[in-house]
Amino acid sequence: MPEINEETAYPLIPLRDxxxxxxxxxxxxxxxxxxxxxxxxxxxxxxxxxxxxAQKEPDCEDPAEADIYxxxxx
Numbered sequence: 001m002p003e004i005n006e007e008t009a010y011p012l013i014p015l016r017d018x019x020x021x022x023x024x025x026x027x028x029x030x031x032x033x034x035x036x037x038x039x040x041x042x043x044x045x046x047x048x049x050x051x052x053x054a055q056k057e058p059d060c061e062d063p064a065e066a067d068i069y070x071x072x073x074x
């Protein structure tokens with residue numbers, strides 16, 4: 001398994017009711033404190049990248065790893 005460090009780990013934002021694809025332009029409405037923190041962390045990075053992945057159940061307020069699809073978009 002590859003080593004995860006600050007350069008290879010990106011902040012994650014689980015999305016409700018939307019799937020984002022590469023090159024897609026769409027507004028994102030972020031309101032959860034953890035998602036806001038992920039955006040703030042991405043702004044501290046030189047590349048400003050963040051991982052966007054859909055939630056399996058949109059009603060889940062605090063999704064765990066099992067509640068988020070493993071395929072995502074950076």
